[in-house]
Amino acid sequence: MGHYIPTTDREKKDMLAAIGMMDMQALFSSVPSHILADRWDLPAGLSELEVRAKMEKMADKNKVFSSIFRGAGAYNHYIPAIVKAITGKEEFLTAYTPYQAEISQGLLQSIFEYQTDICQLTGMDASNASVYDGATAAAEAVAMCKERKKNTVIVSKTIKPDTLEVIKTYCRGNGMEVVLTGEKEGRTHLQGFAPDDSIACVYVEQPNFFGLIEDVSALAEVTHQAGAKLIVGCNPISLGILPTPASCGADIAVGEGQSLGIPMGFGGPYLGFMACKYDLVRKLPGRIVGETVDQKGQRAFVLTLQAREQHIKREKASSNICSNEALCAMTAAVYLAALGATGLREVAVQCTSKAHYLATELSKIGYTPLYPGAFFHEFVTICPKGAQNALDALEQADILGGLPLDENTILWCTTEKNSKEDMDKLVAVLKEVG
């Protein structure tokens, strides 16, 4: 077996003697003896070489596509080399939540810098140190808006299915009512929406699940007329070019930060970011780092506004979150620093430019857009010969096509990693299918 225990037999004996115990079994004398398990249906341990071989064999069973045109919540962006070099540093990797400020200044400062970046991207006044992912960020934001007499959340019908599922689960817990909007041509449709006092908030995504640009400003106006808060779930790459949620009137901006330097990793770990207007900061869940001074007046960073949190407030806390996604937040901050504002804008421009090129080329062979109007880097087309035939043919050519939404439509996605050559190849393969 492998293990990481340094204690030798000799030391074990010495330590047992020091604590006055006969043997290792005596350490568990407070456990009722008849429930001590003597049989474990587990395999024998392995050496590092054997474990590596076993894990590599499993990894080899997965197909790594050379070209990916699928998004739907996980995006294949380029990750600069510096990102992993920094986030792999053992100090960051092996530390825990910076409860002891004096020996955690580096980590605290990195979170403070991340919070600043998120405020810059979203135009908001305050950001937390991260939550689990975009879906839980949305669900936590909805919970932030709950008041005694405001217990309903209006959720746009055009958001990612997983996000809707998670919002529903959280609301089943906290007792909020979830009401879906209508949908018209792939966009949020508020016809029949009657403003009433019970509405706590409205949740919409920009761009939405189908990649379409929503009229967030119009939604903000209606939402605020009803005395409710507007929560916008946004793609952080798109914020390199699209108007900020704050400038569109959002009260809370959340999103999935995976695009910011985090590998797709079969779905996780990812990064939920949350930012809000200043008046909501004391309702924001999770860790928040603040700047202060030490006794000598030097700049210092601490975990702050902790009176919101579970370890102080227990059953009255704004959320139960304890562990977050700190290393993923650092990843995002390093990614943003590596690119800078013009670099981020360039990523956004390339994503949307390539999506428009691909949409145009696909349209020429009969894969016409399902919805009219502006989109960012995802779009839905119909498939003249069926979605599965198209995707099978692409897979043969080592291309992961878009996500089939039903038998005849596909949600495509492009990023800066999709070259014109790759897109032309994709179109050529589909042309063969007919």
Next chain:
Amino acid sequence: MELIFEKSMEGRQQSILPACDVPIYLPSQTRETLPKLPQLTENELSRHYTALAKRTFGVNDGFYPLGSCTMKYNPKINDEMASLPGFASIHPLQPAHTVEGCLEVMTLAQQFLAEITGMDGVTLQPAAGAHGEFTGMMLIKAYHESRGDDKRKKIIVPDSAHGTNPASATMAGFEVVNIPSAGDGCVDLDALRRVCQDDTAGLMLTNPNTLGLFDPHILEITRIVHDAGGICYYDGANLNAIMGIVRPGDMGFDCVHVNLHKSFSTPHGGGGPGSGPVGCKAFLQPFLPNSIVEQEKRANQDLSIGKVRSFYGNFLVIVRALTYMLTLGREGIPAVAYHAVLHANYMMAQLKEMFPVAYDRPCMHEFVLDLSSIKQKTGVSALDVAKGLQDVGIHPPTMYFPLIVQEALMVEPTETESKETMDEAVEAFKKVYETIQKEPHLLRQAPYKGVISRPDEVTAARKPRIHYFYDK
């Protein structure tokens, strides 16, 4: 130290992307100004974070006995396996036949965790321990509701519990009933009997508890709750003490979360990502979150509580934990618990001569010192001692937890620390103890060797500055 924004220089840029090879398309509506982000060369960026790393203390820097957090060594092979392109570069929505290796990883991890906890089904979706607690509470809620048992609105939580327990119960819509601990630090059986009624949804308990004590009445406790029709939830934060020795399922628990970033050696990452899989007995299985691995096996989908996270959980953390479990196997897993408990008792035996132990009897994987008598005599608090320990090269233990001990310091050495490291740590504690005896006032200002002295937390909370102001 300067912030990255203060090091930024207009005009500096890294060359990462090629020129766009298709016609440029710009949206009709764009943001008015670009976000302000730092502009640095790769060299400057690298140095900035190297400087931050030097101002951060991790397990690799030294002894980190942060109680309740199980700060064990994080094996490097785990990280390397998680970065294999066959795992890291897989899109979560690839067709099933192209992700058979990922599904195998998840199935194997579930099998290990089910066996270790004594449960029948496992979901890997929860992203952290507290997230697992919420998932477990939702399972309990869905179970009672499915039986039309609508009265069960209360979750019992001992006053020694982790703060996440009552917070998770509230998030799931339960009312929390706190019960006091008995004189021995364990569950007060009479108090438990009094609150166990037909409105009891369940009990949340960690065993060993947060004092590091295994509750000897555990079978009686779970029986009382079951007799009242409640469900027993096991907070697996302290699993390191008992894994491979006794199963929570055999103690009478119905549902459990485990923290892969504690017992199963995945790195804590400065606060996350963690992973908090939830296991449950067969009667709760129909309520587990939807997920691809279970989906095929489960007939009745409408009983599910739904999803608690997008996709399937923190997969690359699960890859690390599986690598660890395969390494340890059936001999290595109990060896972890034996040594974690041996090491804690060894350290406690040395330390209690100086610092009183809150409950002086053999502990499990951690123990709690109670410094209230020291504070009364000398004015030196648990906080002061923690800060003093920083100056002698130790990450301080967890402070002021559990709440039932006034001046608590919770020490958890873990199985991966050597006897020499623990002996050195005891010497370090001794130095602090001597300072308390001779010059207690010195500790009120500690630490002295840090990059900063004590920060002003009151001002930080009263006048929050929670991001950098570019325009100052």
